[in-house]
Amino acid sequence: MTIHKFAIADAPLERSPGQVGDIFVGNVLDQRHGGPVTIGFGRYGPSQILEETMAVHDTMVILEGKITVADDQGSVTAGPGEVIAMQKGDKVTIRSHEDGAVTAYVTYPHWQEPDA
Amino acid sequence: MTIHKFAIADAPLERSPGQVGDIFVGNVLDQRHGGPVTIGFGRYGPSQILEETMAVHDTMVILEGKITVADDQGSVTAGPGEVIAMQKGDKVTIRSHEDGAVTAYVTYPHWQEPDA
Numbered sequence: 001m002t003i004h005k006f007a008i009a010d011a012p013l014e015r016s017p018g019q020v021g022d023i024f025v026g027n028v029l030d031q032r033h034g035g036p037v038t039i040g041f042g043r044y045g046p047s048q049i050l051e052e053t054m055a056v057h058d059t060m061v062i063l064e065g066k067i068t069v070a071d072d073q074g075s076v077t078a079g080p081g082e083v084i085a086m087q088k089g090d091k092v093t094i095r096s097h098e099d100g101a102v103t104a105y106v107t108y109p110h111w112q113e114p115d116a
Numbered sequence: 117m118t119i120h121k122f123a124i125a126d127a128p129l130e131r132s133p134g135q136v137g138d139i140f141v142g143n144v145l146d147q148r149h150g151g152p153v154t155i156g157f158g159r160y161g162p163s164q165i166l167e168e169t170m171a172v173h174d175t176m177v178i179l180e181g182k183i184t185v186a187d188d189q190g191s192v193t194a195g196p197g198e199v200i201a202m203q204k205g206d207k208v209t210i211r212s213h214e215d216g217a218v219t220a221y222v223t224y225p226h227w228q229e230p231d232a
Contacts, residue, residue: 002203003185005192029201036224039175059155059222061177063197069119076121081179085145087118106175106222108152
């Protein structure tokens with residue numbers, strides 16, 4: 001069976017590489033499974049800030065709280081049930097608000113093997 | 117700016133090809149935008165059933181209600197904040213429950229150009 005169901009409890013949440021804040025991410029489906037996309041969950045503490053240059057295309061679905069993503073052109077803020085899409089190469093600042101946030105994400109290609 | 121924010125109100129919901137039930141889907145980001153994935157939203161009425169063979173990899177995030185996906189090996193049921201992943205080639209039956217459902221989806225490649 002190649003149909004999978006995932007909840008955040010299935011995600012081995014850990015700090016993403018290079019950041020020391022209260023932001024934890026965990027993949028539930030990735031390069032180990034042979035498909036084209038990585039699926040995972042993220043948990044952001046209150047008022048966290050993450051700056052990065054996107055190595056992959058990343059679709060983030062906000063499940064709880066709010067996330068703001070800014071680049072040098074402007075910013076967007078999304079809440080529960082809304083989606084933020086970032087493209088490979090985007091230089092972004094990702095920020096949670098006072099209540100933190102929970103997200104699900106889908107990346108193409110796999111963010112742990114961006115050049116594979 | 118290539119950062120996008122989407123809500124279900126942004127999706128031009130219409131019946132997906134070949135089905136006549138109370139299931140409406142609408143893309144918010146797809147082949148017209150030049151990226152690798154299609155992002156969209158779906159709205160299912162109560163107790164709808166959709167049978168299909170997946171032409172693409174499809175990650176579905178349940179935003180409201182519940183969705184059950186079955187194949188000949190078994191089934192999974194997901195509720196708000198949970199994710200169902202289906203792989204290209206899976207023959208599935210997708211079913212909503214008594215309260216209907218709202219979903220966000222990410223497909224790779226674009227489901228409207230599965231062979232492109």
